[in-house]
Amino acid sequence: MSNAVAIADARANRTGHQIYAGRSRAIIERSLIALRSSTWVPIATGFVEPVLYLLAFGYGMGELIGNVTLGDKTIDYTVFIAPGLLATSAMNGAIYDSTWNVFFKLNESKLYQGMLATPLGPLDVALGEIIWALFRGLSYAIAFLAIAAPLGLVPSFSAVLAIPAAVFIAFGFASFGMAITSYFKTYQQMGMINIVVLPLFLFSGSLYPISVYPDWLEFLIQLMPSWHGIELVRNVWFGDLDSGTLLHISYFVVMIICGLYLTTRRLRDLFMR
């Protein structure tokens, strides 16, 4: 009997052994190897984006806008946008990883098909891919904080919590994004993603408080995941933890669970039906 059989047999009676082999780390290992040989450039250049935004909007827009009133305090515009940009880059990265990257691996390179021909299950693949995206998000968040702190943009010590918060919201976006991508078949459908994502970010309150809008628009914005993500990071950034923070967290917990459930089911339907 080969090793492979012994390893698979050892799990035969566990619940969920059909969808989960307990080896998402093999998928992460695969990403690490790929990082070494080919994917390091796109990953490394990903650091640049939020920093450029910070420079452009901080220096340029700061001149025009000056200060922003947030609740009962008045803060410098650059300080205002910093947490928003951190959250935005975490969400953007997660969306990119879970849409275009996943689309390519599903339809072009048929990578998941190859993985699922082994004893691995769909949940191993989904978790492995998502956790990898989170590693990326984590390193971006740390780098961003390392740049923002010396620039004096970090007002409170609790801003350290922005790192786990960024990873957490990236989890929500990555799991949901992967689920949605698994339904797409053509590049044209993928092209729609960009235009759907655009308002998600423009209206999320990253660049200005959404109180500038009429109530109904404000209400619509408050339904969007991007708003909850940005608010969550902003809460910890300024140390304003309250019941709202709890709401944002719950929002993402639901999003993560739904996303993982849908992704696992779809991968099963696509490759194992």
Place this chain on the structure above:
Amino acid sequence: MNSGISVTKIRSFGAIYVAEARISAMLKWKSVIAIVAIGNPLFYLIAIGIGVGVLVNENSGTSGTGGVEYITFIAPALLASAAITAALDEAMFPVMEGFKWRKLFYAMNSTPITGPQIALGVFIAALARVAFTVICYWAVLIAFGVMSVEQSWDVIPVTIFAAGAFAAIIIGITAKVKNDDYFMTVLNRLIIMPMFLFSGTFFPLDSMPIYLQPIGWISPLWHSTELGRYFSYGYPLSATMLTVHFAFLLALLIGGFALANKTFTIRLTK
């Protein structure tokens, strides 16, 4: 044997045939293109124009934007940037596809169509897409009352011209790319993104520290934006600067074509 093929006809209209092929390929994307063309201005105007505009107005009124409303100030810039994004799409992807992904250009080149004609055909098709995008964008701006028809119609040809110059240089550069592993990511993140942010799009370029301003000076987007402001609301530009902007874009157009013609010919005959 007469199969109706006329070599002389192909010689003179080759570029048109290539453009036709490109446009029919583009039409597979028509719903995406249309939604982007309308959605993009709508979202940006409501979010940045109005949202950020409120903050700007509360703080510095119109003093930072040369006496005009913030939305008026950014409208030509958003228009220029949408045009350039469309140009990038229709210049970069077809050339990658033609030389590398599906090798379509080699098939075209096995007919009497020449390399420069293929490059010109791709350019014409890109220009068509740009024109469509610009006209849609402009119509939305008019509908929002951000610009007036009489005062701003000449923004259309100027913006198309600038985006065309950008398309030409991108066609030339992309044709040189052999290994596409990182090309698009690097181009997007390290060139397009900084160009978008540091070209005086959202705030006057001279409000940036001087060491960041050169990014704007070499950016086609900045030149296009300055011209757009001049033609849409009478932003003050000296005759010298007007000439500089046009000359820069023209040089880009000519340089782009020179590079494209040379690279296409070399790559197709190798």
Place this chain on the structure above:
Amino acid sequence: MSEPLISARGLTKRYGDFTAVDAIDFDVAKGESFGLLGPNGAGKSTTMRIIAATSQRTSGTITILGRDPEEHGPQIRAHLGVVPQQDNLDTELTVTENLFIYGRYFGLSKKFIRTKIEELLEFAQLEEKRDVKVDALSGGMKRRLTIARALVSEPDILMLDEPTTGLDPQARHILWDRLFRLKELGVTLVITTHFMDEAEQLCDRLVVMDKGKIMAEGSPLELIKAYSTKEVLEVRFGSDRNKEIAPTLRAMCSRIEELPDRILMYVEDGEALLEEILNKKLHPTTSLVRRSSLEDVFLRLTGRTLIE
């Protein structure tokens, strides 16, 4: 015959109204090289996917190593090496990295895989390409790498879906040679193909499939004996005259097949028949006497040629 490795009874797969696999029965014995022969769309790949526990049957039963894939998918997949119709190598990785990570998907230890890689590189004749990204490999090399990858877990059954489609003749022969060696080592092979010569070369036993059903079963030789004659005479009279001469030819032997470009005549002695035709002053533009092949079996069974 001992307990079969794979055993299917009334195996059926439907996609909506379309029946891809229609109540088929077959057994595969240990160490056997078993072929599924048929044109595109015959249901071969679907059958393969059901065996590989990556597609669920609609009805009927199937056991692989005595287990039901619906209950024990991961355990069954641990016994299999799968070579899909289209290579799905990891294009972001090199040759050795592909082999390495695939072993990791099975949970194998790094030490075990490292030793195994050397053996597989030699087997696939890819030693010199070990650090090359897979994009830079030729079609034949990619195919060999995909097969080597499927062997990393030392599978009991190797599943090959159209292993040589799209390869040039030289690359095909190299690949066949490699598969022979596996057979000699006692690996059970399950192969789908629409190439007759491939089935004749590689399969001990095969089933001919068409429209989801099994039309016939046996060794290549048995099938030829049962469904064809010893020899075939192929004659061409030019596309206009074929039709007009066919009735005359039909009277001269037990069975003929009229194809668009030529006429096939089934006989025991082809040369003798050709002599007879020439004596009748019917002068074919070209003629060829050959031995019967699985192509003729398929034509007999379905009235259609295999490659259309």
